Amino acid sequence: EIVMTQSPATLSVSPGERVTLSCRASQSVGIDLAWYQQKPGQAPRLLIHGSSTRATGIPTRFSGGGSGTEFTLTISSLQSEDFAVYYCQQYNNWPPLTFGGGTKVEIK
Amino acid sequence: EVHLADSGGGLVQPGGSLRLSCVASGFNFGDYVMHWVRQAPGKGLEWVASINWNSQTVIYADSVRGRFTVSRDNAKNSLYLQLDSLRPDDTGMYYCGKGFQWLLDHWGQGTLVTVSS
Numbered sequence: 001e002i003v004m005t006q007s008p009a010t011l012s013v014s015p016g017e018r019v020t021l022s023c024r025a026s027q028s029v030g031i032d033l034a035w036y037q038q039k040p041g042q043a044p045r046l047l048i049h050g051s052s053t054r055a056t057g058i059p060t061r062f063s064g065g066g067s068g069t070e071f072t073l074t075i076s077s078l079q080s081e082d083f084a085v086y087y088c089q090q091y092n093n094w095p096p097l098t099f100g101g102g103t104k105v106e107i108k
Numbered sequence: 109e110v111h112l113a114d115s116g117g118g119l120v121q122p123g124g125s126l127r128l129s130c131v132a133s134g135f136n137f138g139d140y141v142m143h144w145v146r147q148a149p150g151k152g153l154e155w156v157a158s159i160n161w162n163s164q165t166v167i168y169a170d171s172v173r174g175r176f177t178v179s180r181d182n183a184k185n186s187l188y189l190q191l192d193s194l195r196p197d198d199t200g201m202y203y204c205g206k207g208f209q210w211l212l213d214h215w216g217q218g219t220l221v222t223v224s225s
Contacts, residue, residue: 032209032210034211042217043217044153044203044212044215045215046208046211046212046213049208049209049213055213087153089211091210091211094167095168095169096155097143097155099153099154099155100152101152102152
């Protein structure tokens with residue numbers, strides 16, 4: 001099973017700041033890496049797939065990168081609606097599909 | 109517009125059963141892999157099961173294999189998850205998801221399963 005590790009667990013930031021979240025895989029997943037955003041009381045929403053391709057309707061301030069075992073999600077200028085929990089997921093080697101533990105982006 | 113409506117959750121005693129449903133609209137349901145993912149209260153996401161378009165390939169997480177059964181009815185645009193021999197650690201929100209490659213590009217709103225005596 002591929003283990004996905006996200007860091008940090010919590011990030012305290014101010015609106016307008018640039019934020020970078022990290023996700024590490026226990027073995028190479030190529031670029032088969034997705035990012036999701038989950039707001040309180042809501043279902044997750046797909047942001048990024050293929051490591052760096054934005055899903056339909058996702059603002060350009062969200063960008064993803066990386067390959068192999070190291071990945072990042074960057075929000076170029078944090079908006080109020082971006083405060084949420086972010087999860088990475090690998091879909092290269094499964095079952096099982098595996099998610100990271102999440103990074104909570106909170107208001108500083 | 110893609111829409112997934114989860115239902116069927118509730119309070120059940122340990123050892124009991126539930127059947128979750130997910131009704132899809134806004135896309136050709138029969139063309140897509142479908143998934144179930146769950147989330148324990150205050151915790152992260154856990155993949156539960158997946159089923160391909162014609163039900164020939166069905167895959168389960170180790171934690172639910174032998175207790176849960178995923179199925180689909182393409183004529184009714186519906187996905188199901190039969191939960192048997194439920195345990196307290198099965199408690200959580202259950203989401204159905206439309207598959208894109210092997211990720212979930214659309215999610216239902218979730219249905220809450222609580223296993224408690």
